[in-house]
Amino acid sequence: MMEKLQRFGGAMFTPVLLFAFNGILLSFAIAMQSELILGTLASEGTFWSNIWFVVESGGWTIFNNMEILFVIGLPIGLAKKASARAALASFVVYMTWNNFIAGILSVWGNQFGVDYSQAVGGISGLKEIGGVKTLDTNLIGALAIAGLTVWIHNRYFDKKLPEWLGVFQGTSLVVIIGFFITLILAFITAWIWPPIQDLISQAQGVMANSGSIGVGLYVFLERILIPTGLHHFIYQPFEYGPAVVEGGLVPYWMANLNEIASSTGSLREIIPEAGFGLHNVSKVFAPIGIGAAFIATAKPENRKKTFALVLPTALTAIMAGITEPFEFTFLFLAPQLFAVHAVLAGLLSFTLYSLGVSAVIGGGLLSNISYFIIPMASNHLSAVLLFFGVGLLFSVIYFFVFRFAITKWDIKTPGRETSGEAKMFKKADYREKKAQEKNSNDNRSSHNEKSTSIDPNAEKAIQFLEGLGGANNITAINNCATRLRVSVADESLVADPDFFKQHGAHGLVKKGTALQVIVGLDVPQVRDYFEKEVENQKID
Structure with a gap:
């Protein structure tokens, strides 16, 4: 269960990485329109103000479409195969669900306690998502439908249909199954979500008024769970x-x-x-x-x-x-x-x-x-x-x-190691089998002969795969902001953390068969090469 939660959390970070640039750009553009900062230069209607208004409008793209961003981004991290097709299916299923809700509320809104004639926003509980006026289920709805679509994709994407139904297999089959499931879910959502919105509103009041202790406890939990x-x-x-x-x-x-x-x-x-x-x-x-x-x-x-x-x-x-x-x-x-x-x-x-x-x-x-x-x-x-x-x-x-x-307590932090070598991570007490060492050397030579890439991220990916026991030992691949998250079949085949540091990693976190190679900000590129190398080795 912990491994699945970690994988889900890592997948959520894929779209979050896009927020940094837009957040900085947006806040800067808003500041540039402030008369408090720039005086009359930023007055409404001036050329300066109008230019920054246009920049601000573009900056809102990410934040105004967060639900869609997560619906597309989550399958990239969670789909076991054909993640691009899973992302497409997820978007279609999610928008189908929202259109179902819109249709239900336009006909029976009063029966569900929703005034569908109201404008979106405010206390209406409505929001426009992808041009559809629907219930504001925020990220909860987006993550739920994306998770459902990934489950359908992983289970039925490779399902072989009879020859005469072949046009409906693959992504089409995933969307078809999602269509009928979300039709039922749309009625359930229209029924249960308005009361949930009321509870969320009450909870917001409690959290907002929890005072300094609430803020301190929140920050402590966020750090301690890293x-x-x-x-x-x-x-x-x-x-x-x-x-x-x-x-x-x-x-x-x-x-x-x-x-x-x-x-x-x-x-x-x-x-x-x-x-x-x-x-x-x-x-x-x-x-x-x-x-x-x-x-x-x-x-x-x-x-x-x-x-x-x-x-x-x-x-x-x-x-x-x-x-x-x-x-x-x-x-x-x-x-x-x-x-x-x-x-x-x-x-x-x-x-x-x-x-x-x-x-x-x-x-x-x-x-x-x-x-x-x-x-x-x-x-x-x-x-x-x-x-x-x-x-x-x-x-x-x-x-x-x-x-x-x-x-x-004489903790061996960087520069205090008995070896005299300064490093950011202490060697953990993990043992590597002697047979694996020989196997690693053989694999390294083989991989180096096959590899024609001079990209350092490609080299890292090859070496990391070797240290993780080879392609056949990999059962799942994911990443967060700085870590390559991998699940392995046999943890005894995994090399010592020093092996990973020698090949460009900052360290290795090992929790049974769930491992995290701490790569740094290049982890998305390393993951791409890593996945390709896994594919190539399995084909070979």
Whole structure:
């Protein structure tokens, strides 16, 4: 079950990766139309304002079509074969379901407690999706129908029909089955979803008013679940789902950014729900303290190497919000430190919210500049100063806590290894069979002879496949933002984590037959080559 949840969470991240650019662009375009920032240059109707309005219009593409994005993106990660065809089927089945709901409500809306004549949005419970006026089932409906379609696809895509019915097999059969199932589901949805919308509305009020403790607990849970891959299920309903505001915190913050920036008073009073957008704050400030502790506790002869190793990963974390190299390092070496990190991250957001800061903070400093710092600098400068002041204070706390723990328990963080080699991940106690070592060397030679690609990502894919026991040992392939997630048939065939680090990985997470090769931001490209290599080897 855990493996399936991890796979689902990783698949959800496929469309989420598209949000970063649009989010930064959109917040910047909105800021460029603010008279608070640019004065009369940004007045309504000026050439400057009109140009940025056009840019903003394009930026909303992702956020206005999130349901469709997930409906198409989820099958890419979950389909066991022909994922592109699964994505097409998923879109068709999802829109068929919405059209069924639209037809049902236009005829029997009153019987289901829905006034279908109302305009979309607001308290109507209606939304226009792909040009269809339907119930606003947000990501819940999109994920449910996409998951259903993937199940149908995996089960029936290869189903052989009689010759005279051959035109209906493959993707057509998946869509046909989906048609009849969603017809039934549409009636069920029209019946049960309006009451569920009422419950969601009530839950939003509870979450929005849960105070500093609620915000701190939310951030703690989001951090502590990272090793399991289940943290997606914590933050995505808040950022892109209906957990605290309809449509998700990120789109809501963008849509109201100028209004929020123009207001006066405490941000917590203006938009208390945005306290749940503070979960990314630790990504900016934790790496400063943690990285400094790694360098300070390294052996003198290894300090320069450790600095060279820590600096790029720290900058990546601070600027882009990719913190996994740090988090997995001390997760492997000392799980208690990871727990401390989760607690400190929760306390950081708790403190900021208690002091009146409530804002959707981007994943790294780059997005923070356009999401928060520039727009809020005029009327909410105190919130910006608190963000940096409290954040840097916690960087100092991180440094002293981690330095104390590393020296107290002699934790072999980078630069403290007995081998004298600075590395971001400690060698885990996994044993590789001697026979596998020989087999790995033979396979490596064979693969190198076959491979004509000089692309480093292709080389990584070949070596990773070798370390995972070859194509016949692979049962499932997926990825999230930085990790290649693979399930294997026989875990004893998997090479030592050092093997993966020697060939470009940051490390290996092993949970039985479910493995995660920590690749970095190139993981989508590595996965593509990896899948092709698996196919090629199985054909050979």
